[in-house]
Amino acid sequence: MKRYNIKWIAVAGLAAVLMAGCASTGTSNTTDGVVGGAAAGALVGQLAGGDTRSTLIGAAVGAAAGGAIGYSLDQQANDIARSLGTGVNNDPLAYLDPEQDLIVSNNGRYVKIMFRDRMMFPTNSSRLTRSASYKVGKVGEILRQYPQTIIETAGYTDSRGGFDYNMGLSRERAKSVADRLYASGIQNHSYVTGCSLQNPLVPNTSSQNMALNRRVEVYLYPNSDVRTDVCR
Structure with a gap:
């Protein structure tokens, strides 16, 4: 050459x-x-x-x-x-709205899908509800078209309970979402991260705030250079 x-x-x-x-x-x-x-x-x-x-x-x-x-x-x-019956919402205040259980955003570096805890898992469980399994599966169907996308699933809890317990729970919930994505037939490279009570959206000062902080987020990166620290 x-x-x-x-x-x-x-x-x-x-x-x-x-x-x-x-x-x-x-x-x-x-x-x-x-x-x-x-x-x-x-x-x-x-x-x-x-x-x-x-x-x-x-x-x-x-x-x-x-x-x-x-x-x-x-x-x-x-x-x-579109597959989840919503639109792309890049308003940061949307994450503070208790009525928003599902948010798809795109900041120009990566796409993020936020699933609020109350629609995803029974209390103190990492087992996906039937509704959650369906929605995560729809995401997986789309990602089959983008095999080069790097995926990271991250789990977050509120501040109740010890750090280690919440770390285990948050990681198991993130893994449940990742497992469901792979069950839909994707071949993407992926990471599973538990963040425990780190990176709260709001202070854990009320039951409503705690509900906002309990979530799983799916990050879609175009390449490894833009991967972010999801626990900070």
Whole structure:
């Protein structure tokens, strides 16, 4: 392979890595990805070639990579929300609404599906309810179309009980969701995380607040570079 081609393959890879760190700021993650990717690609192109032509080529490569990631996130979020009979909701206040038991959001870096505890499990149990099993299965059906997506399921409890007990319960609940996803036929790489009482949405000062904090979240990452610490 020519040296020139090798250099631009490296540019493409580095541009994709750089744009993975760009956060979404608008309503279209495809557009945000193109803009962020172009900027990152232009920077790498300048470093690689040091001239205007290299900068323009780098911008084009980065824009293509960023646009592809943004489009895939938009598609996944919309497909999953539609299958669950809802829409994509990026309002952070939605997580504080006790009437919201299911939220699909897309922040431009990853898609997140939040399942509230009361619709998912019996008290002190990690066994999925019939309704929860059906909904998680619908998510799995969609994810079969996106085998490259990296999945992380994370469980959260309220502050009642000891940390170790809640760690075990939160992880078992996250694992139940992951197992149901795999039962639907997905082949994706995945992680299962128990967060115990960490990362509460609201202070555990009332029974209503505790109910908001008991949840399982499913994170869908386009690549490993954007994986986040879900317990913080």
